Amino acid sequence: MEKKIKTLGSLTAGPMQVFLDQVDLADGQNKLRIKIDYPEAAALLAFLDRDHVLLVRQFRYAVGHETLEIPAGKVDPGEDPAASALRELREETGYRAKKLEPLFTYYPAVGYSSEKLTLFAAAGLVRCSEIEDQAEIAAVEKWRISDVLDWIHSGRIIDAKTALGIMACTSGKAAGWLSEVFPE
Secondary structure, eight states: OOEEEEEEEEEETTTTEEEEEEEEOTSOOEEEEEEEEOOOOOEEEEETTTTEEEEEEEEEETTEEEEEOOOOOEOOOOOOOHHHHHHHHHHHSSSEEEEEEEEEETTTTTTTTTEEEEEEEEEEEEOOSSEEEEEEEEEEEEEEHHHHHHHHHHHHHOOHHHHHHHHHHHHHHHHHHHHSSSOO
């Protein structure tokens, strides 16, 4: 187990805090650790039908180019992750969903971040408004799941939540849910 000795520096940017800590390891060594405290997040796979999902195209400053991703965002204080996922769907795509299925919760970067992300699948999509996050979202695009899977394997899709979500929805619990929602 590691024990924090002291914080050497910190940075706060909006809801995120970054700490540079000195820690003691179990064997007596001292090491430096970076820890990012980041708010909880929610994301969803928005199914138009059994074979097609909505993806959002947006510029990501950290990687320096546009990415294709599933709708996602921070959970507001006091907000339920399911409500957050539905809000993000509306804000980023202009759609609402009649059905929402929780898939799983995970920590995207356990080595340095406290962020927890809950992933959902959504169906029964209805267009309800224009995109509200036009400053962030360049486009909303409809894609065949099989194409998105190919792009994950070829490196065109680089976003982890998108890759995990698509792969989860092609097997296991989510695949069963899709069969119920979209019977053949």
